[in-house]
Amino acid sequence: MKPLDFLIIGAQKCATTTLFELLRQHPDIRMPLEKEVPFFTAPVVDAQGWREFARAQFGTSEGKLWGKATPQYMCDPEAASRIATLMPSVKLIAILRDPAQRTWSHYQMDRRRNTEQREFSEVLDGLLDSATLERSRSLPVPDHGEGYEPESEFYVAWSEYGRILQRYRAHFPAEQLLVIYTEDLQSAPRETLDRVLSFIGLPQGFEPRGLGEVVHRGGSRSRIPHGVRVWLRRQRMVAALWERMPDPLRGRWRFLYERWNVRAGPAQGEADALAANLERLRAHYARDLALLDELPLPAPPWRQSYGAG
Secondary structure, three states, X not given: OOOOOEEEEEOOOOOHHHHHXXXXXXXXXXXXXXXXXXXXXXXXXXXXXXXXXXXXHHOOOOOOEEEEEOHHHXXXXXXXXXXXXXXXOOEEEEEEOOHHHHHHHHHHHHHHOOOOOOOHHHHHHHHOOHHHHHHHOOOOOOOOEOEOOOOHHHOOHHHXXXXXXXXXXXXXXXXXXXXXXXXXXXXXXXXXXXXXXXXXXXXXXXXXXXXXXXXXXXXXXXXXXHHHHHHHHOOHHHHXXXXXXXXXXXXXXXXXXXXXXXXXXXXXXXXXXXXXXXXXXXXXXXXXXXXXXXXXXXXXXXXXXXXXO
16 A cells, blocks of 8 residues: 655644645545544554555545645654654645744634633643643643543644654655745745645646635634534434444544534634733744754744744
8 A cells, every 4th residue: 555645744723724625626636535534643553554544545546646634743742753664755744823823723722612711821821831841742642532632731832833843854854844834825825835736746736726715714612512512422313323424424524514613703802812922922932933943944924023033
């Protein structure tokens, strides 16, 4: 079974969904129906496991480029090593967003999922503690196998792009890593997509549906309350129909539901909560930017906001 040709490794809440949806429309690319289908977050990763996974997710489409998008691969402390061991030639794509904004969006997602009730300031008081941060950087990624698990311990650590990408560079050469920015995908979508296509070995000029649009907008509120979802899971007929659906199709429906279930617009007081904590977040991430600067990357569009040159 062939290996992956490219892998979108993250970061979470940085428009990985948008990039996934654009690329999966390409006639020469095959990607799973669901974006976040984990493989390299498992404790044991081997060729036999990959054959089984690939057969379920890709079928026999070996004449196309195989790609996958799993933002948790920038979060799992062992993912880079596992990927390099099994697929040393895979091309990696990272898409990054202003780290403070990513942290805020992650917090909002947990609020929407009803796994976070604390105020943002209270959360940061604990997360910016050095001992807590060190622990957060080494924790395994939640798999949400039995429903949503809190991700509150990771709001800050998963925005430390410099630290994370340095780990990938220890396993992969520079020519196998492409870093783009969320802001560029929004302001220059065609040019940014062309960079991605060239990187994975396809001609430029492909124009998919939705180019320039945000596919999955963040927010802290849901259209359908979390309690309704829990109630539906307990209904035998609904549960039976859900279990009979093939895994890839079930994952796709779950993915589409998550996109639809975000209520647009900020809740009252949200903008003030972010503004009140912006400076201490920027002070923290300015130190991580020094590690990002060591990589041969184009300057992040948000660099000046962090006091970097």
